[in-house]
Amino acid sequence: xxxHEYQAKQIFAEYGVPTPKGIMVESVDAAVEAAKELGxxxxxxxxxxxxxxxxxxxxxxxAKTLDEVRELADEILGMTLVTHQxxxxxxxxxxxxxxxxxDIKDEFYLSVVLDRKLEMPxxxxxxxxxxxxxxxxxxxxxxxxxxxxxxxxxFQGFHGRELAFGLGITDKGEQKNIISFAQKLFKLYMEKxxxxxxxxxxxxxxxxxxLALDGKMGFDNSALGRQPEILAMRDLTExxxxxxxxxxxxxSYVALDGEIGCMVNGAGLAMGTMDTINYMGGTPANFxxxxxxxxxxxxxxxxxxxxxxxxxxxxxxxxxxxxxxxxRIANGIIEATKLTDVNVPVIVRLDGTNAPEASEILNKAxxxxxxxxxxxxxxxxxxxxxxxxx
Amino acid sequence: xxxLINKDTKVIVQGFTGKEGSFHAEQxxxxxxxxxxxxxxxxxxxxxxxxxxxxxxxxxVKSTGATVSMIFVPPAFVGDAxxxxxxxxxxLAVIIxxxxxxxxxxxAKAHATKHGMKTLGPxxxxxxxxxxxxxGIMPGSIFKKGNVGLxxxxxxxxxxxxxxxxxxxxxxxxxxxxxxxxxxxxxxxxLLPMFEADPETxxxxxxxxxxxxxxxxxxxxxxxxITKPVVAFIAGQTAPKGKTMGHAGAIVSGSAGTAKEKMxxxxxxxxxxxxxxxxxxxxxTKAMAKK
Numbered sequence: 001x002x003x004h005e006y007q008a009k010q011i012f013a014e015y016g017v018p019t020p021k022g023i024m025v026e027s028v029d030a031a032v033e034a035a036k037e038l039g040x041x042x043x044x045x046x047x048x049x050x051x052x053x054x055x056x057x058x059x060x061x062x063a064k065t066l067d068e069v070r071e072l073a074d075e076i077l078g079m080t081l082v083t084h085q086x087x088x089x090x091x092x093x094x095x096x097x098x099x100x101x102x103d104i105k106d107e108f109y110l111s112v113v114l115d116r117k118l119e120m121p122x123x124x125x126x127x128x129x130x131x132x133x134x135x136x137x138x139x140x141x142x143x144x145x146x147x148x149x150x151x152x153x154x155f156q157g158f159h160g161r162e163l164a165f166g167l168g169i170t171d172k173g174e175q176k177n178i179i180s181f182a183q184k185l186f187k188l189y190m191e192k193x194x195x196x197x198x199x200x201x202x203x204x205x206x207x208x209x210x211l212a213l214d215g216k217m218g219f220d221n222s223a224l225g226r227q228p229e230i231l232a233m234r235d236l237t238e239x240x241x242x243x244x245x246x247x248x249x250x251x252s253y254v255a256l257d258g259e260i261g262c263m264v265n266g267a268g269l270a271m272g273t274m275d276t277i278n279y280m281g282g283t284p285a286n287f288x289x290x291x292x293x294x295x296x297x298x299x300x301x302x303x304x305x306x307x308x309x310x311x312x313x314x315x316x317x318x319x320x321x322x323x324x325x326x327x328r329i330a331n332g333i334i335e336a337t338k339l340t341d342v343n344v345p346v347i348v349r350l351d352g353t354n355a356p357e358a359s360e361i362l363n364k365a366x367x368x369x370x371x372x373x374x375x376x377x378x379x380x381x382x383x384x385x386x387x388x389x390x
Numbered sequence: 391x392x393x394l395i396n397k398d399t400k401v402i403v404q405g406f407t408g409k410e411g412s413f414h415a416e417q418x419x420x421x422x423x424x425x426x427x428x429x430x431x432x433x434x435x436x437x438x439x440x441x442x443x444x445x446x447x448x449x450x451v452k453s454t455g456a457t458v459s460m461i462f463v464p465p466a467f468v469g470d471a472x473x474x475x476x477x478x479x480x481x482l483a484v485i486i487x488x489x490x491x492x493x494x495x496x497x498a499k500a501h502a503t504k505h506g507m508k509t510l511g512p513x514x515x516x517x518x519x520x521x522x523x524x525x526g527i528m529p530g531s532i533f534k535k536g537n538v539g540l541x542x543x544x545x546x547x548x549x550x551x552x553x554x555x556x557x558x559x560x561x562x563x564x565x566x567x568x569x570x571x572x573x574x575x576x577x578x579x580x581l582l583p584m585f586e587a588d589p590e591t592x593x594x595x596x597x598x599x600x601x602x603x604x605x606x607x608x609x610x611x612x613x614x615x616i617t618k619p620v621v622a623f624i625a626g627q628t629a630p631k632g633k634t635m636g637h638a639g640a641i642v643s644g645s646a647g648t649a650k651e652k653m654x655x656x657x658x659x660x661x662x663x664x665x666x667x668x669x670x671x672x673x674x675t676k677a678m679a680k681k
Binding site for chain 1: 490497527547570628630669
């Protein structure tokens with residue numbers, strides 16, 4: 001789960017990680033009020049969406065007067081921002097963050113992420129702040145320093161010294177500041193079950209302080225149960241409506257551009273089914289994993305969500321029952337045809353636990369647009385043919 | 391022969407009396423797995439499925455001599471359960487539970503390694519040595535005994551791959567589901583050499599997914615150490631680009647973890663890479679014929 005910049009900065013503040021002062025607003029008038037409260041003399045008006053590259057997309061601008069704050073807030077609020085991290089349709093800006101301008105001497109990059117190979121968190125830092133870090137990694141990898149921190153020992157002094165010297169910070173006061181900054185950031189990374197924290201840029205001010213000018217945070221979804229404060233920060237308007245609706249029923253759904261709706265158990269087989277459809281000359285309309293506890297209700301819901309997409313010309317149900325019992329899926333398909341108007345051919349392949357019972361249930365139901373497939377290849381071929389109207 | 395488990399392996403179940411634990415332990419017993427007991431705190435001394443229940447893993451190990459633990463405890467308690475098994479002297483913990491916090495798994499795996507315990511999973515279907523021992527949630531009936539070893543990140547693709555291998559008239563030595571979480575236990579690079587060393591395994595099926603770089607690492611190892619034919623499928627060629635905010639993770643692993651990248655690395659290592667899981671069976675038949 002991701003949070004907005006203003007929320008990340010709230011968490012930073014809770015841990016004493018320094019950030020410029022700022023206020024989140026949802027209207028132009030509130031933006032001006034916030035600017036007055038912050039005092040100026042300069043402000044930054046920042047679009048709050050869950051994507052990077054906001055500055056390049058025109059969603060982050062500097063204001064030198066209250067009139068400019070009003071003008072910029074009016075311009076950015078309600079705009080659809082397209083960046084390299086959004087879809088081509090972009091994201092609607094519904095929230096702004098009005099922030100004090102900082103006295104920037106220079107810019108750094110700092111992040112904490114999980115290193116899957118080392119199986120421990122990794123602090124990444126660079127003197128090339130404010131740039132696209134992927135470009136830095138590609139063009140000048142020597143300018144990125146990495147420090148793995150074993151959670152069993154936590155962030156020690158030597159980690160901090162490695163970081164400060166690695167960034168060429170020689171002033172003792174500044175060293176103390178950057179070490180304290182990183183130590184607090186690491187503490188919050190661990191305590192809040194963060195998946196990644198990225199600060200770009202991290203700025204050094206004229207007086208040798210370090211400030212998080214930006215903040216991106218993602219959290220481990222599996223840990224949200226014990227992080228109620230973080231969970232409360234979830235912004236559903238940043239997520240796909242159908243995906244959220246599907247998740248309520250234990251379904252994992254992602255819309256795609258093609259014509260063949262897919263309903264599969266297990267993420268791996270779901271992707272494999274999409275790959276097979278593609279290989280046979282068709283195009284998948286979605287990824288849908290019905291999960292391990294699929295029943296009649298969830299399957300019916302799955303059909304409903306798939307059929308909301310007008311491009312869908314056929315549906316391929318591909319189930320290899322392990323925990324999922326095929327008879328339950330079969331009942332779900334019958335239920336779905338009663339609850340929803342399933343007006344496209346449905347190709348069904350059920351294998352594994354209780355598969356014979358399932359085929360008996362389907363045969364008895366005698367549904368006209370239902371086509372039974374013997375295996376994955378057969379099912380994909382039939383689905384591709386059905387979508388083409390054959 | 392087989393790898394890691396066989397008909398004599400003694401297994402306990404952590405989370406034995408819970409709904410999931412009970413259902414699957416019963417299925418494993420029916421398959422012939424030597425489940426010798428289970429652990430549920432505060433139910434020690436009782437009997438469940440005809441097997442003794444213990445309060446702690448240490449007691450269970452002491453009184454049954456179990457070497458493997460199958461873990462079904464709820465996600466929030468997985469880290470704790472794994473560390474308990476490690477300290478009790480278990481050799482292999484098979485973690486079925488889905489949704490364990492990543493931080494807990496970092497800690498638990500480091501602790502397991504320190505105590506010399508291997509782990510599988512979490513969020514995996516488990517491990518099965520065909521017609522001998524099933525430790526997990528897979529449908530046992532599809533696993534016919536044979537000479538093909540299988541390693542898969544995905545549960546249902548394990549079944550799909552196995553089913554095709556068996557439909558082609560071959561069978562399985564051991565099939566291992568390793569799971570696809572950010573932190574997992576045994577992976578390709580530990581399991582491939584085990585299959586290489588197993589005299590009964592003649593061919594290895596390897597099923598991967600997008601994300602991370604375990605398959606790239608496996609390609610390197612296969613090139614250097616594996617002489618048996620390997621058939622691979624990587625799921626997610628048509629998956630949309632991940633919707634992440636930052637890309638720091640990709641930089642760490644040094645690769646974007648795309649299916650294409652993995653397939654090319656495996657092909658360069660001499661692996662037969664299929665573009666659809668529907669082709670796994672035929673590719674195995676070809677690989678077995680060439681031997």
